[in-house]
Amino acid sequence: xxxxxxxxxxxxxxxxxxxxxxxxxxxxxxxxxxxxxxxxxxxxxxxxxxxxxxxxxxxxxxxxxxxxxxxxxxxxxxxxxxxxxxxxxxxxxxxxxxxxxxxxxxxxxxxxxxxxxxxxxxxxxxxxxxxxxxxxxxxxxxxxxxx
Numbered sequence: 128x129x130x131x132x133x134x135x136x137x138x139x140x141x142x143x144x145x146x147x148x149x150x151x152x153x154x155x156x157x158x159x160x161x162x163x164x165x166x167x168x169x170x171x172x173x174x175x176x177x178x179x180x181x182x183x184x185x186x187x188x189x190x191x192x193x194x195x196x197x198x199x200x201x202x203x204x205x206x207x208x209x210x211x212x213x214x215x216x217x218x219x220x221x222x223x224x225x226x227x228x229x230x231x232x233x234x235x236x237x238x239x240x241x242x243x244x245x246x247x248x249x250x251x252x253x254x255x256x257x258x259x260x261x262x263x264x265x266x267x268x269x270x271x272x273x274x
Contacts, residue, residue, distance in 0.1 A: 172244075173251025180238045181248065189256045195233050197226035200256035213264065213272050217245045242269040 181199075185191050189200035199205060204226040205212045214220075219237035223230055240248070243266045253260030 170251045170254055173247035173249070176240065176244055176248040177251050177255075180240070181252075184235070189252065189258075193229065195231070197224065197229070197231045199252050200258065202226050202258075205253065205258070210272060213245065213249060213269055214274070216240065216249060217242070217269060217272055218274050242266045245269045 184196040185199050186196075189198060191198040197204065204224060215235060216238070217240070220235040221233075223232040225231070246264045246266045246269045249264040249269075250260070252258065253264065
């Protein structure tokens, strides 16, 4: 897990990204997240999953490339096809879809995420950029989506 934290120890502050299990007490760290508490709570777990699995195709800004990879930011497909969106993240996606009146026909492979990870990344996507989700995606909801 790669996280940016502020560590207080030995009389100094150290800012950095740590990708190992922290040998120091978790109480010594301050989360640097500056977003509002409610949105931050939804985005936190999914942000790293998005960076690891989704950003390469859909971009850091969620805009896709308007040719091969559809946008996630402002996507009408995400808003109107909630179950299909969850299924795409859970099982992968192939075949033609229409997003914001543009046809896409590419393959998104299954990523092997757990139901909780799918819920986390969906919540990140649905609360990022211009997306303003009002209904949280739960692990139970993801588990109910079948192939």
